[in-house]
Amino acid sequence: MLNLLQLLGQHEILLISCPLFFTLLVIFLIRPTGGRKLNLPPSPAKLPIIGNLHKLGRYPHRSLYVLAQRFGPLMLLRFGNVPVLVVSSADAACEIKKTHDLTFINGPKFSVAKKLLYDYKDVASAPYGEYWRQMRSICVLNLLSNKMVKSYRAIREEETALAMACIKRYCSSGLLVNLTELFSATTNNVICRIALGRKYNEDTNKFKKLLSEFLELLGTPSIGDYLPWLAWLSHVNGFNARADKVAKEFDEFLDGVIEEHLNRRNGDGNDQKDFVDVLLEIQKQDSVGFPIERNSIKAIILDVFSAGTDTTFTVLEWAMTELLRHPKAIKELQNEARKVAGGKSSISEDDLHNMHYLKAVIKETLRLHPPIPTLLPRVSTKDVKINGYDIAEGTLVIINAWAIGRDPSTWEKPEEFLPDRFLNNPIDFKGQHFELIPFGSGRRICPGILLAMHINELLLANLVHKFDWSLPGGASEKDLDMTECTGLTIHKSSPLIAIANQCPF
Template sequence: MLNFLQFLGQHGNLLISSSLFLSVIVIFVVVLIRPSGKRKLILPPSPSKLPIIGNLHNIGRYPHRSLHVLAQRFGPLMLLRFGNCPVLVVSSADAAREIKKTHDLTFINGPKVSATQKLLYDYKDVSTAPYGEYWRQMRSICVLNLLSNKRVQSYRAIREEETVLAMEHIKRSCSSGLPVNLSELFPAITNNVICRIALGTKYSEDADRFKKLLNDFVELLGTTNIGDYLPWLAWVSHVNGFNAKADRVAKEFDEFLDGVIEEHMNRQNKHVNDQKDFVDVLLEIQRENAVGFPIETTSIKALILDMFAAGTDTTYTVMEWAMTELLRNPKAMKEIQNEVRKVYGGKSSISEDDLHNMHYLKAVIKETLRLHPPIPLLLPRICSKDVKIQGYDIMEGTQVFINAWAIGRDPSSWEKPEEFLPDRFLNSSIDFKGHHFELIPFGSGRRICPGIQLAMQLNEVFLANLVHKFDWSLPGGANDKDLDMTESFGLTIHKSSPLIATANQCSF
């Protein structure tokens, strides 16, 4: 016993140290092997990231193309980082279906973006307003008073009148031997139709100004502003001119819309019910408080801008790419002309009554939308709560981009996806109205674009008349394969260079 106490006295500190060390080891092992209260997340595949900026360097000038290339390596669900913000990129019909149908409410809202806030009256328009009562009321106003089937049909005379005027313009160019700048003609006719429907009059004298404004508008909305993802770099937008350009475009549109509203208020009492345009209806709803809560003038301007900008830009880009593809594919051009001329060749012009049996015409438009969706990444959405998509954990606050352009070229959904083949739709039930996720150029779910019918009616009647009345070729005998297919930059994708073609009038 004495020997033991002597040993303890001599080596006690060592024993205590050893015991403490062993205790720490035991505790560490227990903590390591004990099940954690948190489940390990299963995240989608990701490309490598750079410090601070994450994957912002992967976007490129044409984000839909850059992200498509990445998705071919990392899969149809891919997680990126834009600064500190997680970003989910969706590139397959199945994944899009799960987000836009199964979990539509989880992804119902869009992120807060500086350009959208500046240009769209602090999210007062239908496309960006938060989901809720305000959004429902504003969307209902637009649909009932402008975009319903009954309303769209009531504008038929306007569409047909403007089509006839455009054909006369082409005829004059044809007679003088001059080529036609279709990239100028398409926005002009679309602008005239939308202005007459929504604003009550044409603004032909301002056509060039509107085209420039619209181009700047969609370019700003399609630009990735680094300050939205790295707030401490927001100063860059001042240096590179982004903020100044956004302020200028917002100011010019606001001044134009103030003038429209003032003009309508001055002549409001002169209208009878069947002569009211969309602006008159909005002002009447505001005056009578018809939706149960006050509608501010900024809300009216936001709705007008929605109808004017979105209705013009996304409509004429379909015409532009359809004619571009037809000029590049003489066989398809011949097929659509044969269809139109065989049945309706004796008529002076094609009316909307004649469109129902033009199956190849409709197939051409579907194929154009497959290859050239007007907004290739659709409108971004944000995840409102943690959710599982195709086995992966998607966290609250994740931004979501659905690459409709990549989905339209997915070889698992389409045979020869890079080729323009309208025939693929002749015996197919696939449409573009949000039910078939292989083709969602206008989105899907609760926030699908409400103006599809209005846009398609104009596209169909105008394209039918173009190919019915004229034979088209490229100027100077240029080869169809030399046609420049470079895209513009922005939210909506147009041809970068003007589409100029020669028209030869046909006699029947």
């Protein structure tokens, strides 16, 4: 969205000098407004042509939150030609994601998603229907079900142990620990081993850069999606070229993964099957009622690789950031971890169900820092009434989970990090409590919640169990940079760097 505003600014002279601009402006100002009187949600003032695009800043979730303070939890904006309903309360989100879930089941057809996600063949962006149901079912049954997640326990514990050993080496050498890099590498290794069959350590830095650009592009729809007559600007400013380059590089990597699995499958067949093997087997058997194309397999792998890595390590990064800012909270978590461990050198997954404060820390982190603050947008498939307001077919819907997590009518001291609020509190993030929906809700809820939480809990528990943590250079908690990056997934803009001191056992 930021790119849209930058585009408008960069091409202001061109627009003003264009006769077509004045023609469209006149049409916009004099067009008739016949038809029945609609009861529309409150709206801020808008400009001709661009609508409310000028209201968005560098961080749309924050800008929309400020606007919602004035115009309410259901607010109607206009981004160019597109009406946009912004939802900023738990009650309103329930109306969208539960009462009218089927009406808002599909996402928008953004041009950059078409390029990057193989013409919407992944699970996240595929239109609701038989293809989506079958692909989601394949992912859940063969990768994300409770049974399958439990079967990967050894991989999670091995990678967590390797991460702890890495930190220990830093301690011995007196070096600072780049926790952002550690979280990214560890989650990437877990996901690659589970889904792709092996780690890709030789490509770690390449993947990190490529994934970052991939998610930034997905979070920045082309201006042509809102103003079709200006779609050519995405060619002029290089946006389309960037998207084509990232799509090509990911496609080459995914082709390599598939070829590697095909060659291995044609070998002795003794290797254990991973998720890619399962997808190729289903393709060969043609067992879902329609042919699965190679691009469908690549799109599903890309979904798992990008979502599984990025949103997972984002939660770890913000959780550890908040703990370093709140010494009492990290001490409380350490005490719980060391009590549960009972003198053992590490915490296993068997110990996690006794770590109630750990779970509260993660919930509080998700409340304040949902990985995708405005969730994935949806589009109304028909005219519908929401809380008495008329919402037209084709309206883009943005649910601001970041704003819902800071709603003072729901949360006491909403801007403060207070994990204790979730002790003896039934509110969870699994889609049933709309006060906390960082992973969405309804039929299109993120299916990877269970796997992500197993990774997050195990890694965070061992971090505080094995080491004492502090900020470098004698910095105080108030000095910690909390600036966010831009893109689909919101990370810290600067890496989280800390000092680790190993605890004797």
